[in-house]
Amino acid sequence: MTGLLEVKERLRNIYVRFDIYLNPLFKFILAICVFSIINGNIGYMRRLNALPVTLVLSLVCAILPLNAMIVLAGAVILLHLYALALEVAAVACILFLLISLLYFRFSPKDSIYALLTPFCMHFNLGPVMPLTAGLMGKVYSVVSVICGTVIWFFLNGVKQNEAALGSSEETAAVSKFTAALNQIMNNKEMYLVMITFLLVTVIVFLVRRLSIDYAWTVAIIVGALVNFIVLFAGYLVLGINGKTVGLIIGSLLSLAVAFVLEFLFFNLDYSRTERVQFEDDEYYYYVKAVPKMYVAEQEKQVKTFNAKGGRRTARKRSLEYRGEDLD
């Protein structure tokens, strides 16, 4: 544990020293991942799939604020969907507009959750986002997570039905609209996941604020269990098969990621908890102070042992002291 804490401190110090370079670098890496996943899954416009385009877009995202990445990702998605079918792009555009008009107007900082949720769900790590929102955000951050969930299910549905949606046969535009909307309106699994994420975020948020020891750990475990039980029961009720193994693996991985977050952002030493009571004219105070775990980074001292050089230096110093020349 001490070794891990030392590594954490070292990482923190590195970040503090080089944050001006590291922040754009992280944004660049995230942007590359986001655009690569978009191009890999719904890359219907071939010109956008080219590596130089992805790199240029990622570079732009590295310089601009995080919300610009969301706008650019949305624009890339719309262009790809436009290449598939105009109707699908129109539905996606309406969906993005609704999300931005109704929610991101109030809470633009939370939009990162909407970007990361489809990203995590792509790697079967969906529960990471409600756990993270509950641990590190406000309770209303769940709306962002839900927006991200809707976007992911919509895009996944489009990908699965790309043959039907992109067919050049003279299918009526209305039926393409209906087919695109069906990815959201009639998707029972999406509603199940949305309800689960809502429950998980609220539960994690409430538990981690309790005045109990290991509140974050308890919140993570309870959240992961609720996520697993509700989704498992929901899949059974809805008759969705073939999801159990993915659900177990995803839950375990999400649990691991949540514990890493706890280690990085909320690492307390409960064995040294201080409880004090005092009063003033108006209140009686029951104070519980829990110290953070902290290990100072060991400073390495390098000593060079060189007998010949050492003797020579000693001789030089002694001659200098006596005011004589070396030769």
Added chain:
Amino acid sequence: MLNQERVCEMTKLAIFDRKEGRECKPMIQYFRTDYIGKELLKSFISGTIAFALIIGITGLYFMEDLLEQINSIDIRQMAIRLCICYGVCMAVYFAVTYIVYYIRYTKGRHKIKKYYLHLKKVNKIYHEEEEI
């Protein structure tokens, strides 16, 4: 020579300017009612657009049913229902906007008060330095 206390205070001011200054700017420019009124107006526009989009998309989704029942639909009744729906949605949206921006304004004012305290300290230190 650098006055350490003044540098600390000025750093706090700079951090506030960089992080929260832009968000808190309207709290200096507007009274509470004006600020909330401005946001309610924005909500009216965005809410109306969002409602129109939802109605449009729902209409397209149920287009086939609508076309089948086009002759039996009571258009007046439908328009009244739509208006009631719009009214309810906007009322909820306005309520959320009012609460969110009321809280935001109150918090912003607290932050600005702290900012002014730091500003006063800096001024005081400057005066003291000038007197010396």
